[in-house]
Amino acid sequence: MSTLIAAEGLGHGYHDEWLFKNLTLGINPGQRVALVGINGAGKSTLLKLLADRFSPLEGKIVKNKAVKIGFLDQEPSFPDGYSISDFIFSLENKQQQLIKEYEELIEDPNPDEKTLNRLYEELSEHNAWEYEHEIKTILSRMGINHLQQKISTLSGGQKKRLALAKLLIEDPEIYVLDEPTNHLDIDTIEWLEKLLTSGNKTILLVTHDRYFLDNVCNTIVELDRGKIYNYNGNYAFFLEKKSEREASDESTFQKNKNLLKKELEWMRRMPAARTVKSQSRVNAFYDLEDKTKQRSDNQKVTLNVKMSRQGNKILELNHIGQTFDDKKIINDFTYVFKRGDRIGLAGKNGTGKSTLLNIITGFLEPEKGNVDVGDTTVYGYYKQGGLAFNEKERVIDIVKSDAEYIKMADGQTISASALLTLFLFPPKKQHGMVEKLSGGEKKRLHLMKVLMQNPNFLILDEPTNDLDIDTLNVLEEFLENFPGVLILVSHDRYLLDKMSEQLFIMEGEGNVSIYNGNYSEYRISLDTPKENPSTKKTTFEETKTASPTKKLSFKEQKELDEIEEKVAEKENEIEELTKLLGMIEATDYLKIQETSAKIDLLNKELEVVMGRWVELSDKTN
Numbered sequence: 363m364s365t366l367i368a369a370e371g372l373g374h375g376y377h378d379e380w381l382f383k384n385l386t387l388g389i390n391p392g393q394r395v396a397l398v399g400i401n402g403a404g405k406s407t408l409l410k411l412l413a414d415r416f417s418p419l420e421g422k423i424v425k426n427k428a429v430k431i432g433f434l435d436q437e438p439s440f441p442d443g444y445s446i447s448d449f450i451f452s453l454e455n456k457q458q459q460l461i462k463e464y465e466e467l468i469e470d471p472n473p474d475e476k477t478l479n480r481l482y483e484e485l486s487e488h489n490a491w492e493y494e495h496e497i498k499t500i501l502s503r504m505g506i507n508h509l510q511q512k513i514s515t516l517s518g519g520q521k522k523r524l525a526l527a528k529l530l531i532e533d534p535e536i537y538v539l540d541e542p543t544n545h546l547d548i549d550t551i552e553w554l555e556k557l558l559t560s561g562n563k564t565i566l567l568v569t570h571d572r573y574f575l576d577n578v579c580n581t582i583v584e585l586d587r588g589k590i591y592n593y594n595g596n597y598a599f600f601l602e603k604k605s606e607r608e609a610s611d612e613s614t615f616q617k618n619k620n621l622l623k624k625e626l627e628w629m630r631r632m633p634a635a636r637t638v639k640s641q642s643r644v645n646a647f648y649d650l651e652d653k654t655k656q657r658s659d660n661q662k663v664t665l666n667v668k669m670s671r672q673g674n675k676i677l678e679l680n681h682i683g684q685t686f687d688d689k690k691i692i693n694d695f696t697y698v699f700k701r702g703d704r705i706g707l708a709g710k711n712g713t714g715k716s717t718l719l720n721i722i723t724g725f726l727e728p729e730k731g732n733v734d735v736g737d738t739t740v741y742g743y744y745k746q747g748g749l750a751f752n753e754k755e756r757v758i759d760i761v762k763s764d765a766e767y768i769k770m771a772d773g774q775t776i777s778a779s780a781l782l783t784l785f786l787f788p789p790k791k792q793h794g795m796v797e798k799l800s801g802g803e804k805k806r807l808h809l810m811k812v813l814m815q816n817p818n819f820l821i822l823d824e825p826t827n828d829l830d831i832d833t834l835n836v837l838e839e840f841l842e843n844f845p846g847v848l849i850l851v852s853h854d855r856y857l858l859d860k861m862s863e864q865l866f867i868m869e870g871e872g873n874v875s876i877y878n879g880n881y882s883e884y885r886i887s888l889d890t891p892k893e894n895p896s897t898k899k900t901t902f903e904e905t906k907t908a909s910p911t912k913k914l915s916f917k918e919q920k921e922l923d924e925i926e927e928k929v930a931e932k933e934n935e936i937e938e939l940t941k942l943l944g945m946i947e948a949t950d951y952l953k954i955q956e957t958s959a960k961i962d963l964l965n966k967e968l969e970v971v972m973g974r975w976v977e978l979s980d981k982t983n
Contacts, residue, residue, distance in 0.1 A: 365390055366429055366536055366564055367412060373420030374407055377798055381407055382588040383420065389536065394558070394565040396575050396597070399585035400786075401802030401830045405568045406436060406540055408585065412566065413538045432534030436541050436801060438525035440513045447509035450501070450528055457490040458531075461497055465509055500530050503550055505711055519545030519711070530557065539567040543574050544827045547710045548853050548881070570826050570834060572597060572856045669846055672701065672818040675736035676847060677722065683730030683872075684717055691717050693872030694730075699819075699847055706858045706881060707851045709868025715851050716746070718868070719821055722849070742817025744809055746824040746851075751804065753797040757787060760796065760807065764814055785810045805829050809837070818846035826854040855881055922978045925971060932968045936961055 365388040373383035381404030389395060389412075397405050411418050413433035425431075440449060451462035464481045467473045485491055501507070504523040516524065522545045529537065537558070543551050555577045558565060569575050575597045582593040582600035591607065593600040677699040684692040691714035707715050720726035721733060723743050751760060761778040768781050776784075782792050785806060791799070799807065806829065812820075820841075826834055834857070841848060841861050850861055858881040865877040865884055877884050939961050946953050 367423065367425040367431070369408075369412060369421065369423055371421035372408075372411065372418050372423070374404070374411060374418045376407075380588065382585065382590075385421070385588075385590050387412075387583065387590055389564060389566055391564055392562045393581050394563065394579045395567070395581045395583055396579040397566065397568050397583050397585060398575075398600070398831060400832055401806060402800045403585045403587075403830075405585055406800070409433070409538055409540050409566065409568060410435075429536060430532075430534040431536045431538055432529040432532055434522075434526055434529050434537075434539045434542055436544075437518070438521060440521065440524075442514075444513050445509065446506060446511050446513060446524060449513060449524065450497075450506075450509070450531065452532070457488050457493050458497075460484050460488060460490055461494045462509075464494065465498075469509065497531055500527050503527075503553055535564060537563060537565040537567070539565065539569075541569060541827070542567060543569055543571045543853055544824075545711075546853055548708070548855060549710060551853055551855075570829055570831055571854050572831065572834075573854075669844070670740040670816045670818045671738055672846060673736050673738035675734075676701065676739055676819065677736060678734040679722070679731070680734065681731035682718075682721060682728045682733070684714070684721065684726075684728050685872075686717075690872030692721070692728075692874060695874045696731075697866075697876070701847070702845065703847045704861060704863045705847075705849050706862030706865045707849060707868070708858070708865050708881060708884070710870070713868035713870050714872075714874075715868055716823065718866070718874070719743070719823060719849070719851070723821065739819050740815065740817045742812045742815050742820045744812045744820075744822045744825050746827070751796045751807070753795065755796055756793055757796060757799070757807065758782060758792040761811070761814070764811060768814055769816065781810065781814070802829055802833075806833060819849075820844060820846055821849045821851075823851045824853070825850075826852055826857060922975070925975045925978075928971050929968065929975070932964050932971065936964050936968070939964070 368388040369385055372385040372387070373380060375381045385408075397408065399405050410416060410433075412423060413431050414423065415433065415435075447462055447466060451458040453459065460481065464485060467478060467481065485494065504527040505520070506524060506527055513521065513524065526539075526542060529539075542554065546554065551571070551574060555574060558578050565578070567579070579596060580594070582595065582597060584591040584593070584600070584604065591604075593603050595603075679695060679697045682692050682695045684690075695718075707718065709715055717726065721728050723741050724733065724735070758779060761782060765778065767775050767777055769775050779789070779792060783789075787803075787807070791803075796804070796807075805825075805827065809825065809829075825837065829837070834854075838857065838860060841850075848861065850858065852858055860880075862880050863878075865879070865881065867875045867877055867884070869875055877887070879887075939957055942957055946957065
């Protein structure tokens with residue numbers, strides 16, 4: 363299989379520090395590769411090097427000149443003064459230029475008839491109608507409707523979606539995507555998954571979205587302490603193999619540590635004038651010391667700050683109404699928050715999720731209704747846009763501006779420096795400038811500042827954007843044990859499923875509905891046909907109490923009697939497995955998948971049994 367792009371002896375770094383050295387990596391046609399690693403490991407840098415955005419300090423990138431690479435940056439830039447139309451449609455592509463002219467013309471309330479007819483003919487002549495439909499579908503999915511709008515007027519999320527739309531339209535030989543699901547709603551993410559897995563696309567991506575990663579990628583490449591580890595399989599396979607590697611690394615480390623201790627004693631006993639014969643052992647000692655120093659102690663972010671006391675009255679929303687530009691955003695919404703509420707906020711982009719959060723936290727006064735906040739309620743609001751840090755300020759000074767000492771959940775008080783260390787900011791980074799932090803590290807610092815406020819009402823608006831998966835796992839563990847109220851806005855379906863027990867659904871046109879259950883359960887409910895009350899089927903329990911059967915044979919009657927036992931058995935099995943699913947560790951993806959598959963199989967078997975029950979029951983009427 364011919365390699366489309368390869369890195370040979372690659373090395374790069376910033377601020378006199380190497381991110382990685384001597385990396386070798388090849389990508390073959392049809393591979394869909396996910397690059398994983400902790401924040402600051404160099405994932406985005408490696409993507410940019412492979413996409414030829416700049417040259418490496420060491421090594422080279424080898425690729426066929428004819429291979430077209432499409433790159434989606436985490437924060438894309440655009441030419442000054444461009445409209446959406448100018449950016450989307452390539453001057454070198456005749457089909458695209460015809461489509462551009464056609465789309466701009468039909469936006470005109472009074473299009474020129476002659477020009478329109480000419481474009482019809484030319485689009486047909488160049489077989490561009492199907493292409494035009496594909497482009498419109500992509501733009502519509504990304505929420506791009508007004509082609510004449512200037513790019514400078516778009517929000518950061520809209521710009522990211524615009525850059526992704528252009529890349530999908532161009533359909534390059536290699537897709538290089540840095541956090542492609544950021545700023546997409548869940549419906550669009552699911553559509554994107556299907557698009558990227560259709561055909562034989564070659565993809566290299568960085569994403570924190572574990573469902574997306576598992577559904578799209580067939581190869582995982584881990585960047586860990588400057589080294590590359592390859593895993594041919596999906597994310598669940600990677601987790602299994604990584605745990606095996608780490609167990610092996612731990613065993614090797616302990617052996618090296620014990621050996622280093624013995625060698626250190628030998629070094630101390632050696633006379634100052636060492637013989638030539640001993641020099642090889644001296645060199646081996648220093649090599650062993652370097653290996654032991656380089657080994658990570660598998661540190662994790664520690665989230666255990668103290669929660670403020672919460673009273674009986676928490677928060678009440680009374681008949682909230684809000685409009686913008688005559689458009690209804692929220693219409694007569696009422697809710698009384700209770701202790702332990704875990705609410706997921708779901709809905710398409712632009713339906714008003716951020717507006718509702720701003721009303722809840724008091725950043726926005728509602729046009730109608732009122733917000734009644736309890737005396738003891740302390741908000742912790744992690745905003746999607748992040749904090750506007752002073753890039754020239756030291757990391758530790760940013761934390762000290764809030765507090766020199768912080769109270770932890772166990773009652774201990776620790777310094778700002780110690781807390782930063784728990785959040786994986788070592789002393790060198792603490793005393794460095796914010797500008798030297800990666801995007802994910804800045805988000806981690808933002809999260810830390812929010813939790814320092816000791817909130818009992820925690821609001822997380824897209825907390826997964828740019829955070830590495832290891833930090834997300836720790837965040838999930840913290841949220842599972844968080845006793846206060848939680849409101850979560852996230853396009854990360856895994857996080858929504860695990861953390862929410864209730865949903866506020868922003869349906870558009872001001873409607874906010876409440877669903878009891880998590881996101882996957884909600885999606886299943888949407889796919890289940892709603893019954894007309896007039897044609898509602900008799901329930902199993904109702905049939906049991908109905909009049910005795912009259913038209914069943916002896917064999918059929920026996921079968922109907924046995925169905926009740928079968929239904930009870932399968933329902934009990936499903937209930938036990940569902941309980942087990944909730945107890946499985948978040949990182950044990952294989953066990954989660956295996957248990958979910960068993961539940962799906964039992965549900966299908968139950969459906970067959972119930973189908974036969976309905977068939978037999980109908981004969982008795």
